[in-house]
Amino acid sequence: MNLFLFDDDTVPLPPITTSQAVQRVLSVFDALSRGLGPAPSVRLRCREDVLVEAKAVDERVRAGEHLPLVGTLVAAPDQPVVVGRLMRAGAVVAGHTVPGAPSPGTEVRLETLSKLDALLVTEPPSACRGVVGFVPTRGLLPASESGITTVLARDAAVAQQVAAAVTGPDPRSDSATFSRHWPESVRLSAGDHPRVGVPDHAFLAGLPPAEAARLRTTAETLRVAGAVTDEIDFGDGDVLCRRRAALALRDHDALLLPQGRGAGSLARLVTRLDTAAMLLPVRDGGGVGLLTKPFDDQIALDLAGLLTGSQAPSPYPDVGVRLIAFGSFLRGQPRAVELERVGARFTGFATTSRHYRLVLFEQDPPEAGVVPTDVPTEGGPLLGEEWLLSPAALGEFVAGLSAPMRLGTVDLADGTSAPAILCDPAVAEGGVDLTAWECWRAYLRHLSAVRPAAAKAGS
Known part of the structure; x- marks a missing residue:
């Protein structure tokens, strides 16, 4: 049973995956005209102005532009920098939130959003009922008079994406002196066991x-x-x-x-x-x-x-450096804790080009490393993991990296290249070639099957 399932009578409008912004705005304003809103803390803009901006979003989508907030309907403070950033991300600003709302002690319910996807307000509510409230670190969003901005949304992913779109100081305001930037040592994850x-x-x-x-x-x-x-x-x-x-x-x-x-x-x-x-x-x-x-x-x-169960596809801080890991640095393996300790974030899998070999250089416990090869027929595509680290975290990780591992660069099958954890070729030279397995975990599964059989044969 999921304690956090939304259980209300309000059915959210479908997410926008194609150019539907105009249709979305029409349906919302029609619903509002029938008495389904707006929220008390929102002052709606002129319907015709909103439709013009929605049409512009549709045109950008048809032109092939990627918009992280395409068609998302938002109400935000009437601050040019905030509104401009939302519009550049593809959001449609349907109205403006009233300064100082919600008032201290206010409880926000799902109906407060009306038919909107998110609200940017200047004060965190005392409680949320059916609504997610995200309060980013003070100073990351353009400062309001209170210095606090809260994103209220139907789910955590939307709240994060809206916050990410407006993150950054207002360069045209004195409030920029109160702004803050992501530190170079920012953690992108607490690992599997926070x-x-x-x-x-x-x-x-x-x-x-x-x-x-x-x-x-x-x-x-x-x-x-x-x-x-x-x-x-x-x-x-x-x-x-x-x-x-x-x-x-x-x-x-x-x-x-x-x-x-x-x-x-x-x-x-x-x-x-x-x-x-x-x-x-x-x-x-x-x-x-x-x-x-x-x-x-x-x-x-x-x-x-x-x-x-609501998670945005990318992390909130946009300061990460890619790092490709192999062998005992994969998740669940002994040295993965070295990555987790510096706040590294697993983001998916990565496959190398055919110019690399996987070599076993320790038998007990087994450990392998990746080395480049000049002969493609001796190499093969190897499956690794992609992690994201802050710049300072990468430096800290490399400083603690013990021999024979070292930082290098790998060419990936998709034509890109990225920093990676590689092995000293001199150490790997006398090791056992595991390239045919293509993946460290595949070799470990082989070992787990072979060892019990060998023990049984010797008994």
């Missing part, structure tokens, strides 16, 4: 039974998915202690918290700590929150994706 702080029994005992049960179930979901959870004393009753939360974040990738109310709410905590956060709805109509360190936004998004 460490999450969860409320302890004493704190849960002070919550309403439904809210306490919600947090227990969410914590169990995280544990089943591989997270390591530690119980934390966050304060007395339902009042979240800022100091205790800040201390817990030092030793954890994220904190699982109740959304709360008033002075003890997660929204109030977000405005007083330097963090990123996700507000997630659950099936019973309530919600939970996830809090991370500043610039660990993608970790919050990953945990939200794990809980809701």
